[in-house]
Amino acid sequence: MEQQKRYGHFDDQHREYVITDPQTPWPWINYLGNEDFFSLISNTAGGYSFYKDAKFRRITRYRYNNVPMDNGGRYFYIKDGDSVWNPGWKPCKTPLDFYECRHGMSYTRITGRKNGVEASVLFFVPLKKWAEVQKLTLKNESNEVKTLKLFSFEEWCLWNAATDMENFQRNFSTGEVEIEGSTIYHKTEYRERRNHYAFYHVNAEIQGFDTDRETFVGLYNEFADPQAVMEGKPRNSHAHGWSPIASHYIEITLQPGESKDFVFLLGYIENEQDEKFSAPQVINKQKAHALIAELDTTEKVDKAFAELCEYWDALLNIYKVKTGNDKLDRMVNIWNQYQCMVTFNFSRSASFFESGVGRGMGFRDSNQDLVGFVHQIPPRARQRIIDIASTQFPDGGCYHQYQPLTKRGNNDIGGGFNDDPCWLIFGTVAYIKETGDFSILDEMVPFDNQPGSEVTLFEHLKISMDHVIKNLGPHMLPLIGRADWNDCLNLNCFSWDPNESFQTTENVSEGTKAESLMIAGLFVVTGKDYVALCQKLSEYSDNSEYSDEAARMQQAVDAMIEAVKKHGWDGEWYLRAYDFYGRKIGSNECEEAKIFIESQGWCTMAEIGAEEGMVAKSLDSCKKYLECEHGMVLNNPAFTKYIYEYGEISSYPEGYKENAGIFCHNNPWVIIGECIAGRGNDAWSHYAKILPSYVEEKYQTLHKVEPYVNCQMVAGKDAYKPGEGKNSWLTGTAAWMWYTVSEFILGIKPDYDGIRIDPCLPETATDYTVQRKFREADYTITIHPNGSQKGVKTITLDGKPISGTVIPYSAGKHTVEVTM
Ligand code: BGC
Secondary structure, three states: OOOOOOEEEEEOOOOEEEOOOOOOOOOOEEOOOOOOEEEEEEEEOOOEEEEOOOOEEEOOOOOOOOOOOOOOOOOOOOOEEEEEEEEOOOOOOOOOOOOEEEEEOOOEEEEEEOEEEEEEEEEEOOOOEEEEEEEEEEOOOOOOOEEEEEEEEEEEEEEOOOOOHHHHHHHHHHOEEEEOOEHHHHHOOOOOOOOOEEEEOOOOOOOOOEEHHHHOOOOOOOOOOOOOHOOOOOEEEEEEOEEEEEEEEEEEEEEEOEEEEEEEEEEEEEEHHHHHHHEEOOEOOOOHHHHHHHHOOOOHHHHHHHHHHHHHHHHHHHHHEOOOOOHHHHHHHHHHHHHHHHHHHHHOOOOOEEEEOOOOHHHHHHHHHHHHOOOHHHHHHHHHHHHHHEEOOOOOOOEEEOOOOOOOOOOOOEEOOOOOOHHHHHHHHHHHHHOOHHHHOOEEOOOOOOOOOOOOOHHHHHHHHHHHHOOEEEOOOEEOOOOOOOOOOOOOOOOOOOOOOOOOOEEEEEEEOOHHHHHHHHHHHHHHHHHHHHHHHHHHHHOHHHHHHHHHHHHHHHHEEEEEEEOOEOOOOOEEEEEEOOOOOOOOOOOOOOHHHHHHHHHHOOOOOOOOHHHHHHHHHHHHHHHHHHHOOEOOOOOOOOOOOOOOHHOOOOOEEOOOOHHHHHHHHHHHHHHOOOOOHHHHHHHHHHHHHHHHHHHHHHOOOOOOEEEEOOOOOOOOOOOEEEEOOOOHHHHHHHHHHHHHHOEEEEEEOEEOOOOOOOOOOOOEEEEEEEOOOOEEEEOOOOOOOEEEOEEOOOOOEEEEOOEEEOOOOEEEEOOO
């Protein structure tokens, strides 16, 4: 193996990842903000901010796939004599005497030192505030007096991030700003249909400013050497059209040992229609003044930061494990849960691989993200379920995605993905098991957001199940529709036209025989959940309608199991699908892609044919054909040519993305299958292969992307560079890794009436303790594995033995001892 350079390390005590070299193999980013105002920030302070929706309310500008990489962001230029530098190294790239970036829970601190001056910037979005704080601390560590010139820098985006990148014939004429004291206001389009503006403020007197990019940077200069900075002279420019920016200029003198704080604030404001202006053409700044007043001193900012830290303390106190294995504990206790919050907030919209303009909140994606988040803030999960269900159609189908700002289905992406409806059951059941809140099922929820169309959420679940039952193919297996979980297995789209999108081009539904074994497995898993839910409802309400419904669905589930056994088994593994013409996909008979991971995962989780040995054989086949050093690939052998009948999946070169990449999202499905089958050694070895903390230790350079979170895809064994990661942060992998480790490996499963204990561990596992807050209870659960992979022998609750594996719920503090 090539010698791996290290770029950083974990600091578990502070829940931080510490980057010590700015030249990481790819920008290593973090997310700021938890609810409405969000920012992406890289380890060199690149990135951007937006309000709620990365497409429709982009506050600052970012250029993707730029040269150099990750150019643009929030920059502080420090001019100390002839030397100009940035605490985050970029964009000047002046060599620093010291550099460090600490990414923490919703904050980032970047520190640089040069010639006896230290500049440390703390970036965060205070709770419930629509603003990003940038607290800059400048310290003179030398023995001489320092006279510094400081320039801040932000570039405004003209709100709609999509048109901002294309409609220059308009854009170059619309930009408008106002300057008042130390605050620069961005008010493009405010005079017409917008009722929002942004501002960039500093809590100090300024000696100059710039708001016109060309004037500040110079037409033939770059962010690395803006003319105003290089000459140490702001131009006091006032932008009219072109590209508005915000830059403050401050002259600072520091005695030896002296340090000074500056609080910069990037804020977003909305005004009522009749309160937009304080005078003709002058924006009403009342709310901005109020927001600034809340955060205009170091003390106020420190207090807001302490609140943010407490917020994360509380969130991360809900599930805490102590196994003695740092690499496992830090992922479970810190980073996996943190990533789950981020994927819940953004679905697949805004990362350094997702531009924020193309994709909103996915129907299936968000339901899966819920499973990683529901224990953190259940009321937000509840609202999300209602929002998602509101984009469903009366026949159970749904928009594939919706926009976070409007909560409306996104027509550009369309619908017809036949796995989508099942995920609503998955998400809702997880919510009820966590909270015991069955009342969510009585919520009145519209179809396609149409007022007057409301039915109960339970009715939505029912039509979701029925959508599968009403769309069965010739083998009584679910018709795939546009695609199932694998967006790129496009069996009803036949395209030779490179100008068409595989996802939105015609979905040939007439005469299709294309069926999905992945949906079959998913239907059995969620169908069993649905049956159990109906049984609970009938138990609690004494209403026979629910038991009838349970029986009806049990029949459908049984029929599906039979159909899979009869038509979905290939001898050593489950088939993947039938194509448009009814030919097998993912079979030994196929020339390439003989086996796929998705159906192995779902059919083993569903335990289809377990008694006949199908589950064990399928899991063995995953090891034999899909596993490699870096995880399990999606299919094997990889496609070497484009197959018109299969679509996008075969468009990728071998080893990437859906063509035999290690699509991390689906590895946990097989791992859970292993856990259900009781094969703890295998489950663990698959799990550790894609666990970031193990990867960070071994492959920092090769892996390339952030070593503290999972990425969507790692190049598979057929790729040019197996092990190289891509598409970090926004991936269903986060929630699935969490679900896998918290519930199936460590074995702490929320259930309707309590917590079910059912670990599945490697033989080498030693005693461990899980601290689990659950509803109004707080459990300390110690597990003694005794070398066993699976099977709970005894449980005591507060010293008294209980029968079965469910700890009955009761409020208060409890101690639980489990022997296996
Ligand atoms: C999408 C998922 C999809 C997966 C596999 C992801 O990018 O967000 O919805 O299931 O790719 O194609």
